[in-house]
Each structure stands twice: as C-alpha cells, then as structure tokens.
Amino acid sequence: MFRRILVALDETEAGRSAVALAANMAREFDATVWLFQVTEHATRRAGQSERFVAQPSGFDDHAVVELQRAGIAVSGASRTVRDHHLVKGIVDEAARFGADVIVLGLERKRIAHHSFSKALQEQIARVTTVPVMIAPTSSPSVSGAPEDTLELQVQ
Amino acid sequence: MFENVVVGADDSTAATGAMRKAIEVTKASGGVLHIVTAFKARRPSPPPLPDEFRYSFGSLDPVDVLLRELEAMAHAESVRVATHAVLAGPVEAITLVADQEKADLIVVGNKTRHGPRHLGSVPDGLIEKATCAVLVV
Numbered sequence: 001m002f003r004r005i006l007v008a009l010d011e012t013e014a015g016r017s018a019v020a021l022a023a024n025m026a027r028e029f030d031a032t033v034w035l036f037q038v039t040e041h042a043t044r045r046a047g048q049s050e051r052f053v054a055q056p057s058g059f060d061d062h063a064v065v066e067l068q069r070a071g072i073a074v075s076g077a078s079r080t081v082r083d084h085h086l087v088k089g090i091v092d093e094a095a096r097f098g099a100d101v102i103v104l105g106l107e108r109k110r111i112a113h114h115s116f117s118k119a120l121q122e123q124i125a126r127v128t129t130v131p132v133m134i135a136p137t138s139s140p141s142v143s144g145a146p147e148d149t150l151e152l153q154v155q
Numbered sequence: 156m157f158e159n160v161v162v163g164a165d166d167s168t169a170a171t172g173a174m175r176k177a178i179e180v181t182k183a184s185g186g187v188l189h190i191v192t193a194f195k196a197r198r199p200s201p202p203p204l205p206d207e208f209r210y211s212f213g214s215l216d217p218v219d220v221l222l223r224e225l226e227a228m229a230h231a232e233s234v235r236v237a238t239h240a241v242l243a244g245p246v247e248a249i250t251l252v253a254d255q256e257k258a259d260l261i262v263v264g265n266k267t268r269h270g271p272r273h274l275g276s277v278p279d280g281l282i283e284k285a286t287c288a289v290l291v292v
Contacts, residue, residue, distance in 0.1 A: 001183045021288055028156040029183060101290075122279060125265055125291045131176065134282050134289045 006099035014105030018135040019063040035076030157184040169264030177262040193248035246280035
C-alpha cells in the first residue's frame with residue numbers, strides 16, 4: 001500500500017489540502033511523508049546566460065506542524081527550480097525518495113503560473129509511473145494530535 | 156479512511172491497473188468498492204430467432220461481462236463491491252456515482268499510448284469535476 005508519500009507543496013490553500021490528505025493517508029497506512037516544497041524561479045534576461053536563484057524558499061510551517069501533531073514521521077526538502085521545470089523537479093524528487101504515491105493539491109478553478117495548476121498536474125501524471133493523488137479542494141482536517149513529533153530535516 | 160472508493164472500468168490495460176490499485180486501497184481501508192462502467196448506447200435488439208435460441212441473447216452484453224469479471228476480481232480479495240453501469244460518458248458516469256455514493260476517492264487509469272503515458276480525457280475531466288480525491292494510476 002502507500003508507505004512512502006511525497007507531498008508536493010505550493011504556497012496556496014491547495015497545498016494545505018494535500019497535506020491534510022497525506023496526513024490521513026499516513027495514519028491509515030503507517031506511511032512516511034516527505035514534504036517537497038518547490039518554487040519555480042528564474043532570473044533570465046535577454047542577452048544573459050541563465051542564472052537561477054539558488055536560495056530555497058522556506059518551508060510551509062503549517063504543513064510541518066500539522067503532520068507533526070498527527071505523530072507522523074516527516075522530513076522533506078525545499079528547492080528552487082528553474083522556470084518551467086516544476087514537473088521534472090517533482091518527478092525527480094519522487095524518484096529520489098522512492099515514493100509510491102505523489103500527493104498534489106489543486107485549486108481546481110485556478111490556473112496560476114506559480115501554483116500546481118491543473119496543467120501541471122496533468123504533466124506530472126504523464127511523465128511518472130508513480131500514482132498521483134490529487135487532493136480535493138477541501139480535505140478534512142487531520143484527526144488525532146499527539147504532541148510527540150519528529151524534527152523536520154530540511155535539505 | 157476511504158470508505159467509498161469509485162473506480163472507472165473498461166477493458167483497457169490502464170483500467171485494469173486502476174482496478175488493482177482500487178482493490179488494494181479499498182481492502183486496506185475496509186471500505187466498499189464501486190466499479191463504474193459507462194456506456195453510450197443500448198445494445199440492439201436481438202434478431203428474431205427460433206424459440207430454442209431466443210435466450211442465448213441478453214446475458215452476453217459486454218458491459219455485464221466486464222462488470223462480472225471485475226466484481227470477481229474484488230471478491231477474490233474479499234473486498235465488498237457494488238457495480239454500476241451508467242448510460243453516460245465516462246467522466247459523467249464516474250462523477251455521478253461518486254456523488255451518489257459520497258465517495259472519498261476515485262481511482263482512474265492513465266491511458267498508455269505508444270510508450271509515454273498520456274493523460275486521457277477521463278482523468279483530465281475527473282480532476283476538473285470530481286469533488287473528492289482522485290488517484291491517477
């Protein structure tokens with residue numbers, strides 16, 4: 001079943017929905033969760049070679065706290081990828097982690113360049129053999145909240 | 156967690172993969188698996204036949220055969236199952252049953268065409284319209 005869940009986060013409510021779903025799945029299936037917060041960024045200018053912002057964005061504290069409160073083993077990474085390389089970034093991360101499912105959030109009626117829009121989710125499902133779970137727009141909140149937690153290891 | 160799981164079924168390889176995953180998830184959750192097959196046209200009336208052959212038609216509808224096979228797959232894994240043959244397009248059929256059964260998960264196959272996986276119109280439509288989680292396998 002699902003034992004290694006990669007949650008790809010954006011910075012929207014859709015990401016929170018994905019976290020809630022992943023948390024419930026992790027409790028149900030005794031799974032390990034890997035948070036992957038990925039931000040697309042580029043500093044290309046006409047006439048310049050490509051140079052990319054290397055500094056990763058910070059973690060979504062809400063995601064970490066929610067998973068930790070549920071007593072779920074969580075670690076993760078935060079990375080910035082070059083413009084239009086979100087799909088590759090997520091798929092590569094899933095392979096590195098050995099994920100058996102990728103959980104994505106989706107704002108179903110919103111198509112935004114820097115969120116996990118519908119188009120992006122389609123692309124991910126096309127290029128990976130790992131099952132892709134698309135969270136509903138409003139997942140139920142995580143039930144149970146033991147306070148013993150694991151420290152998040154940000155790479 | 157997943158009390159009602161809906162899986163879209165046809166006779167494709169992708170759908171079979173989705174069915175296997177749906178059985179696995181439903182069994183682990185102890186829920187009910189709803190197998191949905193969409194069809195767009197009623198079968199034609201059987202041709203006039205002598206009485207001794209008239210009942211040879213009616214039980215071999217491909218939709219019924221498919222649902223029975225898939226139901227047997229689920230039963231073999233001791234999964235509670237319900238089947239739904241819906242006169243509609245695939246997306247409409249699956250979302251209709253998902254709404255009726257208050258599904259918390261839809262499982263759908265990702266069509267494979269000549270190597271690279273392509274997202275067909277069904278998963279695409281489900282991602283757009285479903286109100287519950289969607290698992291693309």
